[in-house]
Structure formats: structure tokens, C-alpha cells
Amino acid sequence: MPTFRQFEYLVAVADHSHFGKAAQAAGASQPTLSHQLRALEQRLGVTLVERRTHGAELTPVGREIADRARQVLIQVKDIRDLAERASDSLAGILRFGVSPTLGPYLMPPVIAALHRTRPDLRFYMREGIPDLQAMELTKGSIDMLLGPLPIEGDNLQIEPLFREPLILVAPPDHPLAAREDLALADLGGLPVLSLDRRHHLHRDVARQCQLHDMNLLRDYEGTSLDSVRQMVASGLGLAILPELYVRSELNRGGDVALLDVEGWSATRSIGAAWRTNAGFAQEYAAIAEKIAEEARVLMSA
Template sequence: MPTLRQLEYLVAVADLQNFGRAADVCHVSQPTLSQQLRALEDRLGVALIERRTSGAELTPIGREITARARRLVIEVQDIRDLARRAGEHLVGTLRFGVTPTLGPYLMPPIVAALHREQPDLRLHIREGIPEEQALVLSRGALDMLLGPLPIEGGDLEVQPLFRERLFLVAPPDHPLAMRPKLCVEDLKGAQVLSLGRSHHLHRQVAEICAELGMELLRDYEGTSLDSVHQMASSGVGLAVLPELYIGSDVGGRTGIEVLKPQGWKFTRSIAAAWRSGAAYRDAYRTIADRIQAEARALIG
């Protein structure tokens, strides 16, 4: 029978498509990993991996076996987590995924509070694109995820937490910023900045622009909310920024004015997610409740 460790090696190679990186993730030498995968193939009597100079790729049967191996690896990890539980307290490192348009402006006070309440818990926070992180979560490489809805993935439990307003901002000398009254009809034709297309916020801003007749500046896509903020303050265009960013110390309103056009009521919904069968799912709900309370205190 294949060993669990061999199956873990197979899943790592499938995810990374590289023997060296897979060996690093599994904390073994590359020769050891390669030897064990050869032994796995010999034991099963099939070729699982096509070895190339540019990397590694699964064979068709390798993909089928890896899908089943991944489920086994996740189940065993959940069993290990369950065995390590100490009462109602989390112990060890929690791998926490969060969108970069939210994490830096919400997580610091939450991390501090959790450390005070559960000193044996460590949060390993990874910023990333929500759709990609949902896939990583379902594969077992993340424990919990915080991001905008919708969050989609197999066997995930999703808990909506709060709704965050989206604000339209402009430099103080922009013609729209100097109007005493403003309505959404006045925004038609206005040029708007956004993040790159892989971000959920980009798609939401594109929908807002289409609804109100504004022009999305696709040649000036920011790499972060700070870069969008800076371009807006320099007069490149308007920007749509989340409420927690604008209210934070690291974001703020420097160089911009928040426009308040009548009829502007755009928001985004934020949720937490974890695997539905996770051993720590009750603790994850507690963390989600803490995030919800902190966010609501910040945005009122």
C-alpha cells in the first residue's frame, strides 16, 4: 500500500510542478522525494509523473490518483488537528488567507486581540487573490480565508460577516470635488482608476462604471490600494476605495476628497470561510465572530 508520506509528496509535486520546490515544502531532500515517488509508481504499477527538464507534469492517471490522494491528506491533517486540540483553545500556527484590499486595514487589532486571548496561537497571514486562495483553502494549504463575497469552492463553509461601503474619491481640485451638490448623473463620463483585473474589487468597480456611465482607465491599473490612492491624489482620475482603507492609519484621506453624490450606495460584502469538515471549525467560527465585531466597531 502507498504510504501517507508518498501521497503527500505526490500532492506537493502536483501543486508546484517542480521536484525541488516540492521537496522544500515537504522538508526533505529532492533525491529522497524523487526516490519515494519512484517507489510509489513501482508499487502502483503506473507512471504518475512525466519528468521534464522544465519541471514535472502529472500523467492522466496521475491526476486521477492525486485527486484522491489530496482528499486523504486533508482528512489525515484534520485528524491530526483534532488530536492536538487543547480544550477550546487553538494551539500552533493558523494559516490565514486574506485579500490585500482588506487585511492591512482590519487585521492588526484582531491579531493583537487573539494573541492576548490565545497566546499559544500564531497567525501566518498570507495575502492573495480571493479566488486563488479559495482553491488553496479547499486543497488544505490554508486553514481559513477572509475576503469579499462570493467565495466559491468545494466543501467550504462560508460565514458572511459585514458590509463595507465603497467611497468615490477625487483630488480636492477636481471639478466634481468643487461642486456644492452632486448626484450620480453628474458622474457620467468621469474617468476612474482601479486595481489590476485579477482583483475582485476591479470587477466591482467595472460594474459600477458600466452602471453609471463612467470610464474605467484600463491603462492605469494600480498594484495596491495605496497606488490607486496616490494616482487619484495626483489627478489621474477618480477612484473607488473601501471604507476600512479610508478610515485606517495606513490608508486615510491624504490628498483626496470623498465625494458624496446623491444616489451612491455601493458596498461590498465580506465573509470568512473554512473547510466544512475542519477539526477546528468551531474555533474558526469564534475567530470569524471576533473579526465581525472588530469590523463593525470600525465602520459603525
């Protein structure tokens, strides 16, 4: 019979398309991984991997078997978690995915609070593009995900947590920065900066630009919220930034001006997700509630 470990090796090759990287991810030597995959191929009587000079590619049947093996590995992990939950509370390392537009400005107080009540729980934080992290969650590479909604994926429990206001900012010497009677009509035609289009925030900003006839600068996309803010400070355009970022990074007097526009009500929805059959689903729900509670405290301060 094929072994559990052989399936882990096959899934690792499917993820990395490279024997060396797959072996490193699986915590094995490359010769061991290669030998075990050949043994698996002999056991099943099919070729699973096409070995190439600079990498490895799964055959069609190899991809199908790897997809099914991945589901088996996820189910086994969830069974183990369920067994641990029956005898103990959530402990160990929680692999936590979070959007870079949210995590650094919300999670530090959440983790501090959880550490006080769950000292045996460790967070392995992984920032990344939300859509890609949703795929990692589905594949079992991470245990829980926090990010802008919508979060899409198969067999996921998705919990909306809170709505975060989006703040309009401008260069400090911009004509609108000195005005106190701003209206939505004043925004027409103004240039607006944002992150690259892989981020949910880019979509939120594009939506606001369409609603208020502003001009989204697609040739000047930032790689981080800090880079967007710095471009605004240089006079390149306006930006729409999440409130938690603004409170965290601009509360000491920033290099941009916050615009108070009558009728401006832009928000984004934030949620958490975990696999539907996860063994620690109830604990993940409790963590999600703690995140929502901390966000409400921060935004009401």
C-alpha cells in the same frame, strides 16, 4: 502499502511541477523525494510523473491519484485537528489567507485581541488574490480565508460577516471636489481607476461604473490600493476605495478628496470561509465573529 509521506510528495509535485520546489515545500531533500516517488510508482505499478529536464509533469493517472491523495491528506489533517480540539483549544499556527484590499486595514486589531485571549495561537498571514486563495483553502494549503464575497469552492463553510461601504474619491483639484451638492447624475462619463481584474474589487468598481455611466480605465489598472490612490492624486481619474482602507490611510488628511454624492450607496460584502469538516470549525467561526465585531467598531468610529 503506499505511505502517507509518499502521497505528500506526489501532491507537492502536482502543485509545483518541479522536483526541487516540491521537495522544498515538502521539507525534504530532492533525492529523497525523487526516490520515494519512484518507490510509489513501483508499488502501484504505474508511471505517475513524467521527468523532464526543466521540470516534472504528472501523467493522467498521476493527476487522478494526486487529486485523491490530496483529499486524503486534508481529511487526515482535519481528523488530527478534531482530536486536538477534544483535548485542548485552538493553538499553534493558523494559516490565514486574506485579500490585500482588506487584511492590512482590518486584521491588526483582530490579531491583537485574539492574542490576548489565545496567546498560544499564531497567525501565518498570506495575502493573495481571493479566487486563488479559495483554491488553496480547498486544497488544504491554508486553514481559513477572509475576503470579498462570493467565495467559491467545494466543501467550504462560507460565513457572510459584514458589508463595507465603498468610497468615491477624486484628485483634490477636481471640479467636483469643491462642490457640496453632488448628485449621481454628475458622475456620468467620469474616468475611474481600479485594481487589475483578478481582484473582486475590480468587479465591484466595474459594476458601479456601469450603474452610473462612468468610464472604467482598463489601461491603467493599479497593483495595490496605494497605487490606485496615487494615480488619483496625480489627476489621472477618480477611484472607488473600501472604507476600511480610507479610514486607515486617509484619516490624517490624504492626497485625495472624498466625494459626498447624494444617493451613493455602493458597498461590498465581506465573508470568511473554512473547510466544512475542519476539526476547528467552531473556533474558526468564533474568529470570524471577532473579525465582524472589529469591523463594525472600526466603521462606526
